[in-house]
Amino acid sequence: GGVLPTSHVLDELKLSDADNTLGGLLADLSEFDSNSCASRAQHLQRKTKFKPSQELVQRLRRYEAQHRKCASRAKDFGQPKSGSRVHDSEAPEEECRYVVWIAYSGLGNRLMTLVSAFLYALLTNRILLVDRSSDMSKLFCEPIPRTSWLVPSEITVEFVQGLNESSPQRFRHGSSTAGDNSSTAEFSYVHLTHTSDSGDEMFFCDSGQQQLDTKPWLFIKSNSYTVPGLFFITQFRADLSVLFPDKEAVFHLLGRYLFHPSDAVWGWITRFHKSYLAHHDQQVGIQIRTFDDSPLPYFLEQIQECVEQHELLPKVVKNVDSIRRSEELQLQNLQASEKDITVLVTSLHPYYYENLRDVYLSGPTEGGESVSVHQPSHEGWQKTNTFGHDLKAWADIYLLSLSDVLLTSGWSTFGYSAQALAGVSPWILPRSTDGQVPNPVCVKARSMEPCFHRPPLLKCKIPEGANPATILPYVQPCEDVKWGIKLI
Ligand code: GDP
Structure with missing residues (x-):
């Protein structure tokens, strides 16, 4: 049906493997x-x-x-085992x-x-x-x-x-x-x-x-x-x-x-993708999960500082004179970058998306790149087991997993799923403990693997209180949850 992307779009979709089996x-x-x-x-x-x-x-x-x-x-299950159901001629089943x-x-x-x-x-x-x-x-x-x-x-x-x-x-x-x-x-x-x-x-x-x-x-x-x-x-x-x-x-x-999205979810994903995300040179995904009912201005600040410090998105020209100069240069085509950057924001609230989009509408970027900001849904609060809601959640995770660069919220399994499906080690935005922008504002994850938030005390293996990360070198403390462990 209409879901099939055109061949032109397919080129840009970075199809994983020609054989469609993902390497077997x-x-x-x-x-x-x-x-x-x-x-x-x-x-x-x-x-x-x-x-x-x-x-x-x-x-x-x-x-x-x-x-x-x-x-x-x-x-x-639960039925009494009866030998009579197996014919004598048959070998006992495994x-x-x-x-x-x-x-x-x-x-x-x-x-x-x-x-x-x-x-x-x-x-x-x-x-x-x-x-x-x-x-x-x-x-x-x-x-x-x-x-x-x-x-x-x-x-x-x-x-x-x-x-x-x-x-x-x-x-x-x-x-x-x-x-x-x-x-x-x-x-x-x-x-x-x-x-x-x-x-x-x-x-x-x-x-x-x-x-x-x-x-x-x-x-x-x-x-x-x-x-x-x-x-x-x-x-x-x-x-x-x-x-x-x-x-x-x-x-x-x-x-x-x-995890393969059902046809209903796939329709939503591909229509959104085709309309908003398909034509870009780079996709940056920002997954925002604050575990708070209302939007948090300091978290917006934290995202902006992370993006700026690590140059994850282009800088916007703020000063009016510089804007004019920059626009003149771009008009003369002296400085124009052809680069299109798509930012995919996911959150239960529209607040972060609206503010980030405004930043890129308020002035040109220093290098002339265009930055478009999109958010597929803002559900307000968690409504697990309502199909329309879960459809959007799954679509958001999948769309995030198409990103080249990811910023994820610490502690969130929603973000873990997206990063691991993507195959991208994200920049993790740590959770603030005091309602202020934390320092550091973000840390690069050592691997894309999810964090096991509540690892066992492993009394059978190690002395009580010891760190499980001292036994296996590839199991290390998580970046976001101090007592958690993850594979690296
Ligand atoms: P966690 O609580 O962040 O570890 O992630 P879970 O996925 O287990 O639970 C959060 C639930 O809240 C999701 O499954 C969604 O139902 C909803 N939710 C949270 N963040 C988002 C978001 O960015 N987009 C959408 N569509 N739903 C979200």
Whole structure:
């Protein structure tokens, strides 16, 4: 339909790879239903220097076969195992094992936890199933060819969403006493949120994993990017190193594997892109998330200072005489730069966008570059699980991920998702602690990877209070959250 960009536009869209599989990361397009997902065929994403390792490619193909086989058997969850269903002539079937991802928190958090759960599934020979309680199926295409990643309807939304801290099946908490009937004995509920305790955190210890290994079904509720924590589990470490020779590319690769905007979201993205972003020499993305209900003037100042100090955008001529001189020079074509810079602002408020745009309308830039400033939406406040709202959130993340340069807000998983999908180490705008512009105003991230905000204390590994970053050189403290850890 009208969504297809013209070939002229395609040139400018920096198509990632001619083969459309992103270097073997995605299954061959012919494996998928044709017409099922325009974004997979037309992806606009930036070309990436991070190629998937051969081992990762093989693991994904093996996973896809496993997923197709096991997804159809998932409806048997909770049913008593009966030997009579297997014909005598058939060899006993290989066991299927599952990780169920429970929808929880905003979209950025969801992308964090989906990548974390998917990597865990790859490492433990489980398949990942996605809770249907939210609008995930309307926002994303099915990532695995010829099957579905949604929890089968036989397992009710009420059951999945009903699991919580008080569930007797909570890992390391519930009574392990007799009385377990077959349906509860076969699963554990893993609770990895801001309210997790040291019992839950045994998930990141070898002994915890041995215990979980006995359960065919795991239901995980989390709002954290737990991937850096998986590197502390001895049995996974060698495998992780082979799968990801570039440690900072974990989310980048798995995110591009899993997250393809649905056709509804894709229409919004491509129409916005074509109208406002396609024709530029450089795109600068500014993601603004202040965790405050009203716009914050000091944060606008912080952005402007960051941009100026690090020369991320051209300077505007302020003095009236200089403006006249500059305009005369440009009229004579002596100084005119042909460069077009597009600034994509995302925020819940229009305030920052309006002010930044005014700056570039108030005078010419010193080098004559044109700077246009755009913001696709301003939703006012978070309305997670309202489809129209989540559509805009996902579109904003995707459009940000097309940027060549990124400024992101510290602490925000929304920004983490955009930077990691982009493959760009952003300039992070730290959160102010006193309502003043912080110093430094921004810091360049050491990698594009998201931060694990609440790393486990790892009592099984290191003395209490020690910094996990002292054990593995590629796991370091985050730039924005001091006690957080990230892969570099
Ligand atoms: P975090 O809270 O910044 O870590 O990010 P989350 O994505 O988990 O939660 C914030 C939610 O607020 C998003 O999912 C959106 O629903 C909404 N939101 C926050 N910032 C923006 C924005 O810039 N654009 C849009 N469209 N929605 C936003």
